[in-house]
Amino acid sequence: MRNRLALAMVALVATTGCFLTDSKDDDCANPCESACCAEGEVCEDGQCQAPCEPACDGRMCGDDGCGGSCGECSPGWACDPYTRQCVAPCMPNCAGKACGDDGCGGSCGGCVPGSTACQGYQCVPCTANCSGKLCGSDGCGGSCGTCTSPEICNAQFFCECRPRCAGKSCGADGCGGTCGQCDDGKHCNSAGRCEGCTPDCDGKACGDDGCGGLCGACLPSQACSSAGACIACSADCGGKQCGDDGCGGSCGECELGFCQGGQCTCKGDGESCGGTNECCLGECLGGFCTNCKASGQGCSGDEECCRGICNYGHCYFECSELWYECASSSDCCDGLRCNRAIYCCGDIGQPCGNHEACCSYNCVDGVCACTNLGGFCAGNEDCCGGLVCFEGYCQEAP
Numbered sequence: 001m002r003n004r005l006a007l008a009m010v011a012l013v014a015t016t017g018c019f020l021t022d023s024k025d026d027d028c029a030n031p032c033e034s035a036c037c038a039e040g041e042v043c044e045d046g047q048c049q050a051p052c053e054p055a056c057d058g059r060m061c062g063d064d065g066c067g068g069s070c071g072e073c074s075p076g077w078a079c080d081p082y083t084r085q086c087v088a089p090c091m092p093n094c095a096g097k098a099c100g101d102d103g104c105g106g107s108c109g110g111c112v113p114g115s116t117a118c119q120g121y122q123c124v125p126c127t128a129n130c131s132g133k134l135c136g137s138d139g140c141g142g143s144c145g146t147c148t149s150p151e152i153c154n155a156q157f158f159c160e161c162r163p164r165c166a167g168k169s170c171g172a173d174g175c176g177g178t179c180g181q182c183d184d185g186k187h188c189n190s191a192g193r194c195e196g197c198t199p200d201c202d203g204k205a206c207g208d209d210g211c212g213g214l215c216g217a218c219l220p221s222q223a224c225s226s227a228g229a230c231i232a233c234s235a236d237c238g239g240k241q242c243g244d245d246g247c248g249g250s251c252g253e254c255e256l257g258f259c260q261g262g263q264c265t266c267k268g269d270g271e272s273c274g275g276t277n278e279c280c281l282g283e284c285l286g287g288f289c290t291n292c293k294a295s296g297q298g299c300s301g302d303e304e305c306c307r308g309i310c311n312y313g314h315c316y317f318e319c320s321e322l323w324y325e326c327a328s329s330s331d332c333c334d335g336l337r338c339n340r341a342i343y344c345c346g347d348i349g350q351p352c353g354n355h356e357a358c359c360s361y362n363c364v365d366g367v368c369a370c371t372n373l374g375g376f377c378a379g380n381e382d383c384c385g386g387l388v389c390f391e392g393y394c395q396e397a398p
Contacts, residue, residue: 098118099118099123103372110141135353137353152356160322162175169193223247234246326342346359351366360377360378
């Protein structure tokens with residue numbers, strides 16, 4: 001009997017990750033380390049959490065938001081990433097085409113790299129050009145460079161990180177920013193959703209309570225240790241321009257650049273960067289600092305500005321670029337169109353580095369192209385040969 005009980009306890013730990021720590025939990029039906037979870041809660045990373053609720057109402061396929069699936073489409077059919085509905089298979093069309101996309105993600109043929117390029121679905125003579133480009137097509141079947149994930153090549157042929165917050169209300173956006181903050185009393189779970197939280201200050205006099213609050217504050221002459229205890233300290237800013245004073249205070253903030261070893265520093269033109277705040281001048285474009293001036297910095301002419309607009313002595317960014325928010329196409333920069341009043345995307349004929357840069361989701365040899373029957377679309381103008389855009393896909397006109 002004892003052997004069977006021991007095996008049962010081992011199985012409980014292996015399957016739930018929760019375990020009993022003392023005799024007070026002997027009667028707990030849902031243990032989680034030293035806590036006892038309420039009915040319906042689950043144990044995640046030693047914390048009692050509300051279970052993730054799949055969101056499949058009105059969906060035929062795709063992610064349910066909890067790591068599962070709302071269903072699979074029949075062979076040959078595709079799952080619309082916007083509506084989560086199964087749609088009719090795409091019909092390839094290569095009539096009169098020597099190269100380029102077949103409208104369904106396939107190819108109608110290729111041209112000779114370095115000497116000919118696909119234009120209007122025909123191979124024509126070309127000259128490679130990567131001037132001012134860090135990624136994307138060189139216009140002659142070659143590449144000007146590739147981006148490192150999670151960055152992608154934008155319409156200006158620079159590598160740019162696109163925040164990923166779909167289905168998330170909190171947590172990291174994958175680009176160094178956040179998808180939002182949770183209200184007091186809640187915390188952000190691993191799926192990027194706010195959930196109820198129980199503060200934990202056992203044995204702590206200060207520091208984080210695990211729910212965005214504090215377990216207490218220390219005296220000015222004390223600092224809070226990693227264990228949540230107030231310890232004696234002495235502020236020291238000798239030789240420092242910035243950073244921690246060793247006692248919970250600050251030795252100063254950097255007006256330009258970032259703090260490293262107590263000193264303010266920045267990166268020059270051509271040096272790798274993770275954000276514009278790291279550059280001495282200009283912006284962080286494609287992972288490298290530029291010697292141009294960023295929005296808001298003083299200027300005497302358009303040529304000094306990264307975005308090419310000097311307005312009343314300051315560089316200015318007056319339109320929404322690729323993937324930035326918009327209410328109408330008038331908000332978007334030249335060559336871009338507002339997709340569903342959500343974000344700006346490349347119009348037909350505009351240069352592109354990948355399919356995501358185009359409203360039609362169809363980048364052919366560095367240019368946004370129309371799509372055939374069954375292909376993705378944002379509007380009727382994205383569809384080829386008189387097709388209409390219905391629920392995100394090109395279809396025959398009714």
